[in-house]
Every structure is written in C-alpha cells, then in structure tokens.
Amino acid sequence: MLVTLREILEQAEQGNFAVGSFNSPTLESVRAVTEAAEELQSPIILSHAEVHNDIIPIEIIGPIFIQFAKQASVPVVVHLDHGSNLNIIKKAIDIGFTSVMIDASHMEYEDNIRIVQEVVDYAHKHNVSVEAELGMMTSSGIGGEETQGGEHHATQEAEDYYTDPLIAKDFVQKTEIDALAASFGTVHGIYVQEPNLDIKRLKAIYENIGRPVVMHGGSGLEIEDYVNVIQSGVRKINYYSYAAKAGAQAVKEYIQQNQNLFYHDYTVVAKQAIKEDVKRAMKIFMNNGY
Numbered sequence: 001m002l003v004t005l006r007e008i009l010e011q012a013e014q015g016n017f018a019v020g021s022f023n024s025p026t027l028e029s030v031r032a033v034t035e036a037a038e039e040l041q042s043p044i045i046l047s048h049a050e051v052h053n054d055i056i057p058i059e060i061i062g063p064i065f066i067q068f069a070k071q072a073s074v075p076v077v078v079h080l081d082h083g084s085n086l087n088i089i090k091k092a093i094d095i096g097f098t099s100v101m102i103d104a105s106h107m108e109y110e111d112n113i114r115i116v117q118e119v120v121d122y123a124h125k126h127n128v129s130v131e132a133e134l135g136m137m138t139s140s141g142i143g144g145e146e147t148q149g150g151e152h153h154a155t156q157e158a159e160d161y162y163t164d165p166l167i168a169k170d171f172v173q174k175t176e177i178d179a180l181a182a183s184f185g186t187v188h189g190i191y192v193q194e195p196n197l198d199i200k201r202l203k204a205i206y207e208n209i210g211r212p213v214v215m216h217g218g219s220g221l222e223i224e225d226y227v228n229v230i231q232s233g234v235r236k237i238n239y240y241s242y243a244a245k246a247g248a249q250a251v252k253e254y255i256q257q258n259q260n261l262f263y264h265d266y267t268v269v270a271k272q273a274i275k276e277d278v279k280r281a282m283k284i285f286m287n288n289g290y
C-alpha cells in the first residue's frame, strides 16, 4: 500500500526501528527491493535520486514505483531523494510521490530555510511529507553520487560539515519538516576508510528536533553501527551503494563462470544479488520492532 513518509516514520518511532530507503534506478532493483520487503513483511521507501534521471527519468520510473507501492502487501513510501529545486519537487508530486527531499544544504543557512519552507508549504498542501538536510553529507568519490552541486570530497575536515544540534532545532522549528537528514559521520558511496560515527551528536540532534533523523550513506556499515544509530533516533536509512555493488559483483562472477550469455541473464543474476543484500539490511533495520 502507498503511504506517506510521515505515517511510516510514526510507526518507526513507536516501534524503535528504521525503514530502509532504497534508490532503485532499474526495474531489477525495484523488483528486488519490493520482493524483499514482502518476504520479510517490512515497510520500505522506494526512492528515486534526482541525479539518477540520467539512468532513468523520473517520468518513467515514478509511475512504476507508484504501481508497485499500490500493489504491495506492505506499506511503501515513494520518495524523491536529493531534490534540488521546487520544479522537480512539483513534478514528483504530480506523478504521485508521497515524500520528497529538498536538498539546499550547500546554500547559506537563511536560503536553505527559505527554500525548505516553500517546499513544505507546497508539499503539505498535497499531503506529501518533506525531508530536508542540514550540515552536509560528503562523498567518498566512489559511487553513490546522489547529491547535486554541493558535493564535497574529503579535502576539508569532515567534522566541518557535521550538523549542529542547536541549529538543527531552529531549522526544524522554522521549516516544520517531517524528517531531518543530518550529517554525523557517514558519507555517500563506497567507504574508503572506516566511518567514525558521532553518536553523541546524533542523540543531541534527535532530542533537540523531536522528530525522526535520516541517515544518508547508510550502506556499508557494521551491524553495531546500525543498532547504535537506531537506538539514537535514526528512523530512515538511505541504503544504495553496497546493494548496487552486490548486483555488479554477481554479474561479474556469472560472466566469468558461464559462456554464451544473453543480456537478460545478467538482469536475473543482478536482481537476485540485490535482493539478498537488501534483505540482510532490512532484517537489521527492523530491529524486531516491526
């Protein structure tokens, strides 16, 4: 069933679990993620990153998401990831998305607030939930290129981009967003060094804002990291790079071991590998709470 982010995160708050948000830029990944969710009876967020319009445009994948969501036996949110402006937000809402992220985190603080307020005004009128970002998610530079313009690599101290808990409180009060993407040590893409999560900061953010925290760069962590962040207020985990990597790895091995292959064989192999990977993640995120 198709639900809003706000609805599913309320359940996650009550049950002390997190919901996986899976960017799905191919039909194989959409099928892998929804099948995994139905087999585990876990809620999910089907997510389209604006930068993945190069792989598949939102006009094509969006209606597919909606159809899968409506037919699913579990709650499914259809979400826009890292939307850069009001036009793409409006387009997503027209298609039927039930949740949008506006990412103006690279802008000056006052501009970030102003743009997020505009998006919240528009989205809430259409019963659509809003996620916004404060502080900045950096990228390892390998895969996971979800963000627009404000991409930063590890040239500066990562802590410079972390979310300030006091500013977060002000930001959420002024914008009335439904969930906050906060930066506290994860990065987008494949990890080139062990992530060092600032759990104390995360707890302070969660206590200050009084609503769910979103963790980006959420694939490739240790199980204890997931348990810790869920205990500390993370309710939505963006999970993509390592599932995509699992699909590619399975196809590589399949090519090495088999001959006279057809393209459709690769899609079957990739789908199965992505499904196994996201199932493993979903089991951890559910935390026995759902």
Ligand SMILES: [Zn+2]
Pocket: 082, 137, 146, 147, 188, 216, 217, 238
């Ligand atoms: Zn992200």
